[in-house]
Amino acid sequence: MEAADGWLVRVRPPLGQLTATQADMIARAATHFGNGRIELTSRGNLQLRGLSPETAPHFAQALHACGLGGEDASERRRAILLSPLAGLDPACDSHTLPIARALDAHLATADHLSALPAKFVMGVDGGGYVPTGTIRADITARAHDGKWQVACGDARSDCAPDAVPALMLRLAEAFMQVGGNSRPLHHRGIGMAMFAHLGIVARSRDDDGPAPACPTLVGTLPGRCYAVVPPLGRMAAADLSRLARWCASHGAGLLRMTPGRTIILPGQVRAPDVTGFVTDPHDPRLRVVACIGRQGCACTGADVGADALALAPDVPVGVRLHVSGCPKGCANPGRCDLTLVAAATGYDLCRNARAAETPTLRGLDMVGVRALLHEGHASADTPQHQNGEKTPA
Ligand code: SF4
Numbered sequence: 001m002e003a004a005d006g007w008l009v010r011v012r013p014p015l016g017q018l019t020a021t022q023a024d025m026i027a028r029a030a031t032h033f034g035n036g037r038i039e040l041t042s043r044g045n046l047q048l049r050g051l052s053p054e055t056a057p058h059f060a061q062a063l064h065a066c067g068l069g070g071e072d073a074s075e076r077r078r079a080i081l082l083s084p085l086a087g088l089d090p091a092c093d094s095h096t097l098p099i100a101r102a103l104d105a106h107l108a109t110a111d112h113l114s115a116l117p118a119k120f121v122m123g124v125d126g127g128g129y130v131p132t133g134t135i136r137a138d139i140t141a142r143a144h145d146g147k148w149q150v151a152c153g154d155a156r157s158d159c160a161p162d163a164v165p166a167l168m169l170r171l172a173e174a175f176m177q178v179g180g181n182s183r184p185l186h187h188r189g190i191g192m193a194m195f196a197h198l199g200i201v202a203r204s205r206d207d208d209g210p211a212p213a214c215p216t217l218v219g220t221l222p223g224r225c226y227a228v229v230p231p232l233g234r235m236a237a238a239d240l241s242r243l244a245r246w247c248a249s250h251g252a253g254l255l256r257m258t259p260g261r262t263i264i265l266p267g268q269v270r271a272p273d274v275t276g277f278v279t280d281p282h283d284p285r286l287r288v289v290a291c292i293g294r295q296g297c298a299c300t301g302a303d304v305g306a307d308a309l310a311l312a313p314d315v316p317v318g319v320r321l322h323v324s325g326c327p328k329g330c331a332n333p334g335r336c337d338l339t340l341v342a343a344a345t346g347y348d349l350c351r352n353a354r355a356a357e358t359p360t361l362r363g364l365d366m367v368g369v370r371a372l373l374h375e376g377h378a379s380a381d382t383p384q385h386q387n388g389e390k391t392p393a
Contacts, residue, residue, distance in 0.1 A: 096126025153191020
């Protein structure tokens with residue numbers, strides 16, 4: 001994909017997980033073939049920037065050499081959002097990881113599903129420390145009172161754990177027959193029709209409502225693991241390389257990229273001796289989110305990332321601030337307590353809204369934004385999802 005700073009390449013770690021060797025290789029390739037900047041997306045993918053038509057094929061070869069795929073159709077349809085602590089947290093249902101692995105294996109060979117919409121995603125939500133309901137997907141397997149359900153749009157059906165992957169696959173096939181391009185995550189009414197297409201009498205389910213509050217995934221976590229966060233989801237390739245090498249010599253030698261833009265380090269019980277990552281759950285940088293802005297997108301002249309980090313210490317505890325280069329709101333498609341949208345003169349402000357909604361204040365400069373943050377005009381009344389959003393993406 002072409003961006004203002006060159007080609008952008010996305011890498012999907014299988015079920016979010018990379019070996020330390022793979023992470024180090026990606027970091028080195030980002031330096032060698034790109035501009036040395038790496039982003040962790042809200043789906044737990046890695047985005048490398050600044051590649052060129054000449055360097056991108058070499059990067060693809062390097063990826064394949066360490067057992068990873070690129071961004072072809074097969075990789076896209078294997079998009080699975082997984083409970084961040086699956087297989088680690090003793091309170092997360094023990095079937096979670098086996099279901100996700102089986103589903104991934106099914107999707108790898110399901111060429112007939114390549115025509116699914118680009119953002120179509122499946123979820124496996126095993127609950128535990130990260131509570132059930134934080135994973136939002138088009139088709140979601142969810143642990144519920146020791147049993148499993150498969151939910152899609154406005155419908156759900158109980159399912160034995162070992163039958164869950166096949167049912168999710170059949171629902172995806174049914175979507176291609178009856179769903180058109182309206183994803184069940186956004187057009188809930190098609191869920192019942194998808195189950196009916198399979199001859200399954202599903203139960204209706206209420207709108208999920210706000211996602212349950214998710215604990216901050218930074219620092220020591222249940223299941224003997226440690227979590228770090230790249231500020232704004234961005235990291236220097238050299239920092240990722242150092243983190244990977246540190247993991248190789250401590251703990252399990254694995255890095256798990258999660259939908260919440262967190263990197264979980266299984267087997268680690270202390271902070272890595274590496275710079276460039278948030279390790280304190282009270283760090284104010286965890287309260288802000290921003291798109292790439294003018295550093296990589298031609299749609300804005302604002303350096304929204306720099307402004308977000310500059311404003312972070314002024315954002316009250318419990319409030320989330322989204323700074324967007326334009327109304328598209330790429331970094332946070334859902335609602336946020338406060339959203340600043342770069343305009344011709346300064347920032348426009350939306351409260352408890354998406355970036356595209358009508359602002360309540362216009363033309364704020366940084367001084368004005370700071371004053372507003374200190375006047376207590378912010379509110380935080382909606383818990384956020386694992387991907388940082390307050391409504392489904
Ligand atoms: S929100 Fe606008 S400025 Fe920011 S990355 Fe998306 S299109 Fe570009």
